[in-house]
Structures are given as structure tokens and as C-alpha cells.
Amino acid sequence: MNALDLARWQFGVTTVYHFLFVPVTIGMSLLVAILNTAWVRTGKAAYLRATKFFGTLFLINFAMGVVTGIVQEFQFGMNWSSYSRFVGDIFGAPLALEALLAFFLESTFLGLWLFGWERLPQKVHLACIWIVAFGTVLSAYFILAANSFMQWPVGFRVDGRAELVDFGAVLSNKVLLVAFPHTIFGCWLAGGVIFMAVSAWHLARKRDIDVFRPSLRLGIVAVLLGALGTLVSGDLLGKIMTQTQPMKMAAAEALYETRQPAPFSLLTIGTLDGTKPIYRLEIPGLLSQLATGSFSGKVQGINNIQAEYERRFGPGDYRPYIPVAYWGFRLMIGFGMLAALVALVLLWMTRGRRIHGKDWVWKAAVWSVVLPFLANSFGWIFTEMARQPWIVFSQMKTARGVSPSVGAGTVLTSLIVFTALYGALALVEVGLMIKYGRAAPPPADGAEPQDGGETSFAY
Known part of the structure; x- marks a missing residue:
């Protein structure tokens, strides 16, 4: 394998790995905000306990997403310097807005929400988590604006390199306008399945029913709305894709x-x-x-x-490589619809006040946690690999974008190091999510559990 092949593998590995966390972060931020709102409006302790419980899982995933996202940006200069020189003027604006505006909102107000329990007025504290949720969506928009330029370049001229002439055109790219809702609905699917799977695990053991039955139903609604939304937006995206690519x-x-x-x-x-x-x-x-x-x-x-x-x-x-495009497209749809099928079964089995589903239903709900990750990953792989051989469609081929002075040995070394590092981080992430996903939700008054068992992070 030459430097180009290795650079593509490295970017693919790190991108897919990072994208495991992004949809969950976006989806869970909204659902945690909804639970928090339910507690503020009703005063029910069960909603407060659920908010803090799922807030813990959200924080773990958010932290891992930040760590893995930083590596993504390094690769533009490390392995893809020719590409960076060509599109730097275009990418600079949306990526700067993502960092200075969207990520600022996320990180700042997440800190206020995390440490503001009983320190901030209740409604101000609630506003913080809604701003976090808005920040995650805004971040997705700016990132997708940059990616959509690669799919359908607009608002530029070429004078040795791509130069930005119409930032409004970049932010209203017709590919962006359909890819953005498609991505957000996929995030609802991912966040909803986390809620659904974790709640089902506890309900199968008849633990904290007052906490996990509402969160299960919230997860089911998110999965079904996400699945329906991805179908509708995916249909629109298919038509735009036919026009552009x-x-x-x-x-x-x-x-x-x-x-x-x-x-x-x-x-x-x-x-x-x-x-x-x-x-x-x-x-x-x-x-x-x-x-x-x-x-x-x-x-x-x-x-x-x-x-x-x-x-x-x-x-x-x-x-492009046809087998990846053909099967990636089908696996994306198949795994997403399978998650929706599990949600429909759970919706039926828990109708009314029922909570005693059959064992196979609870097991299916728990194992469904992998489905949105597979659907989102195959969707991202299809989007990027089916565009080949273009790195910027019609303007620059992938082979021209690689760093000319970086040899195969250097790229191979960094590929091995990053893959090993990400493997270790995956073990940490899964271990923490399982540990705190199995823990009892914290008491509403912040006291230790009566049985002395583990609880989620202290707030």
C-alpha cells in the first residue's frame, strides 16, 4: 500500500470512530433537556433522577467525542496538506464558526449545567442544557456545510486554489439543506436507542420502574420519529444526489x-x-x-x-468501488429500520401501564443499541466512498489531495498508533457506559443509595 492508500485508511478509521459519538451526543442532549424540562414543569423526583442518570451517560459520550474530534483536524495538515491548501479558504469560515460559536456554546453551558445544580435558578439551569442541545445541532450544521462543499462545491472561484466568494451560498448549499435534517434525524435514532436499551435493561430486572418507564417511552418516540425523519429526508437527499452526483x-x-x-x-x-x-x-x-x-x-x-x-x-x-456503495446503502437503511422495528415492538408491549414484556423483547431492546451505530457508520461510509475518485467533486481528485512530502512509513506509523489508541479509548468508553448504565439512578435529594450500591456521577 502506498501513502495515499494508508492516508485514506487512517482518515476512514478516525472518521468512522469519531462519528460513533457525534450522533449520540446530539441525540442525547435533546432527550436529557426534555427530561430536565419535565422535572422543572412537574416537580416529579423520577424525572430529576432520570435527568441526572442519563446526563451522566451523555457527559461520558461528549468527552470522548471531543477527544476523538481533535485528531480529525490534525490529519488535514498531516496527511492531506495539498487538499488543505486547495480548500482552506472555503473550510476556514464554517470550521471557525463551529469552534468559536457552536463548540463554545456546548462546552461553556455544559459546564454551567453540570456544576449549576442548586447553584443556579432552576429555569436558568434548565436553559443551559437547552443551549447545549442547540449548540450540538449548530455544530453539526457548520461541519456539514464544509462536507457539503466537497459533495457539491458552490460559492467559490479557482485561482490556483479555491477562493471563497459567497459564504451565503456555502451555508445554503442544496446538498447541505437536505443532508442536515437527515443527519439530525439519525442522531435522534442513536440517542433514542441509548435511552431505550438502558431503560429496558433496568425494567427487565424491575428496577426503578418510575424512573425508567418514562425514559423508555421517550427513547421509543425518539427512535420512531428519527426513523420516519430519516426516511423522508433520505428520499429528498436521494433526489438531490441524483442531480449533483x-x-x-x-x-x-x-x-x-x-x-x-x-x-x-x-x-x-x-x-x-x-x-x-x-x-x-x-x-x-x-x-x-x-x-x-x-x-x-x-x-x-x-x-x-x-x-x-x-x-x-x-x-x-x-x-467508485461499487460493492461498498451498493451494500453500504442497503446496510444503512436496513439497520436503521431494524431499530425502528424493535421500538415498535416495545411500544406495543409497554402500551397502557404495561411493563412486563417477554424476556426476548427486553433482550432485543438491549442489543438494539448497536443498530444506529451501524446504520450511521455505513451511511457515512457510503456518502464518502461513493464520491470517489473525487475529494472535492469535479474540482480535485483524492489522489491529488495527499501530502506530497509524507511517506508511506510515516503514515503507516501514525495509522497503527491512532488505531491502537482508539481501540484503548473504545474499551474505556464501553466500560464506562456499561458501568454507569447499570448503576442505580441517583436519589433526588443527592443522598447515597440506601443499599450502598453504585450510583451515577455526583452532581
Whole structure:
């Protein structure tokens, strides 16, 4: 493997790992804020205990997300200096706003919320966690603004490098306007499943029912709304993707020849890239609907787009790695919908005042915790890898973005070090989440548990 391959692997490993924490942070901040609001409005001790309990899990995840996010920015200068020089003028503005505005709101008001219990007026304290939740969403918007420029560059001119001429166009990129809600709904899915899985574990053991039944129901609602939102926004995103990056849509279906109407295959048996299918389970016209809004619409095939791109951009292979695009697209959808199915079952089993679901239901709820992580990861992998060979679509190929003076040995060393470090951090993260997820929620008055057992972080 050369320096380019290793640099891509390193960025992929660190990006996917960091993105495990981002959706949970965004999703849980909203849900913790809702629980806190419920306590302020009703005065019920159960809501206060739930707020502090899930606030602990939120804090653990937030801290790990900050640590892993810092490494992401280092790589732009380490392994991708040519890319950084090309887009630095564009990326500087949204990334600066993310750090100076969004992250400032998150970190400052999270500190006030964490240490402000019984020190700040109740409503001021509540406002702090809502500002944190707003800050996480604002942070996502600025980051996605930068990423959307890579998908569909706007508001710039090229004079040796990309120069910003219209910041408003960058912040209103049509890819951004549909990718942002799609991402946020995915965050609700992730945060909701954390609430759902942890609450189910306690309810299966009949522990603190007054605390965990409301949090279970809140998690279920978040998962179902998140799943519905990702479906609707994903449909809109598919149509924008067809307009801006038709090769990505064709790769998602391994559609080599233009078809009208175009079917969507649920399963293909044959070669990995779909060039020689033996058996395909298809839904007629569904890809046309996803791509064009009509079940009879025309969808361009990979071969046709390849020929067009050769005319526009010169000789070269403009096809992404089809197996990753094809299966990443399906696994993203499949894992997300499976989480929604578990939530629907739990919603039915806990209807009314019921809490005594069958053992297999509780186990399914607990193990569903991995589903949104898989869905979000495969979605991110599809988004980035199906854009290849472009690092900035139509403007700069990935091969040109790598640092010219960094050798393969250097990149390999940092890849091994970061992967090992992230593996260790993963053990710490999982260990802390399990430890405090199994702990009893803190008493409303801050006293120690009567049985002397562990509780969550002291506030």
C-alpha cells in the first residue's frame, strides 16, 4: 500500500470512530433537556433522577467525542496538506464558526449545567442544557456545510486554489439543506436507542420502574420519529444526489446501464460489483422514484456516466468501488429500520401501564443499541466512498489531495498508533457506559443509595 492508500485508511478509521459519538451526543442532549424540562414543569423526583442518570451517560459520550474530534483536524495538515491548501479558504469560515460559536456554546453551558445544580435558578439551569442541545445541532450544521462543499462545491472561484466568494451560498448549499435534517434525524435514532436499551435493561430486572418507564417511552418516540425523519429526508437527499452526483446514485444500485423505469434490488447474488448477477430480488420502479420522484423516471447507468465524465474531465476511471456503495446503502437503511422495528415492538408491549414484556423483547431492546451505530457508520461510509475518485467533486481528485512530502512509513506509523489508541479509548468508553448504565439512578435529594450500591456521577 502506498501513502495515499494508508492516508485514506487512517482518515476512514478516525472518521468512522469519531462519528460513533457525534450522533449520540446530539441525540442525547435533546432527550436529557426534555427530561430536565419535565422535572422543572412537574416537580416529579423520577424525572430529576432520570435527568441526572442519563446526563451522566451523555457527559461520558461528549468527552470522548471531543477527544476523538481533535485528531480529525490534525490529519488535514498531516496527511492531506495539498487538499488543505486547495480548500482552506472555503473550510476556514464554517470550521471557525463551529469552534468559536457552536463548540463554545456546548462546552461553556455544559459546564454551567453540570456544576449549576442548586447553584443556579432552576429555569436558568434548565436553559443551559437547552443551549447545549442547540449548540450540538449548530455544530453539526457548520461541519456539514464544509462536507457539503466537497459533495457539491458552490460559492467559490479557482485561482490556483479555491477562493471563497459567497459564504451565503456555502451555508445554503442544496446538498447541505437536505443532508442536515437527515443527519439530525439519525442522531435522534442513536440517542433514542441509548435511552431505550438502558431503560429496558433496568425494567427487565424491575428496577426503578418510575424512573425508567418514562425514559423508555421517550427513547421509543425518539427512535420512531428519527426513523420516519430519516426516511423522508433520505428520499429528498436521494433526489438531490441524483442531480449533483448521478454516479453515486447509480453506484448505490450497481446500475451499469441506463434504465427507465429503474428497479431497486433488495438483494443481488452474483459478483460483488453487480456486473454479473445470478439472482436479483427487485422492486420495480423504486429506484426511479428515489432518484427522480417518478416510478417511471429515467436513471443513468454507471457506463453512461463514466463516458460523460471522460468527456468533461478527461480520461480516467470515475467509478467508485461499487460493492461498498451498493451494500453500504442497503446496510444503512436496513439497520436503521431494524431499530425502528424493535421500538415498535416495545411500544406495543409497554402500551397502557404495561411493563412486563417477554424476556426476548427486553433482550432485543438491549442489543438494539448497536443498530444506529451501524446504520450511521455505513451511511457515512457510503456518502464518502461513493464520491470517489473525487475529494472535492469535479474540482480535485483524492489522489491529488495527499501530502506530497509524507511517506508511506510515516503514515503507516501514525495509522497503527491512532488505531491502537482508539481501540484503548473504545474499551474505556464501553466500560464506562456499561458501568454507569447499570448503576442505580441517583436519589433526588443527592443522598447515597440506601443499599450502598453504585450510583451515577455526583452532581
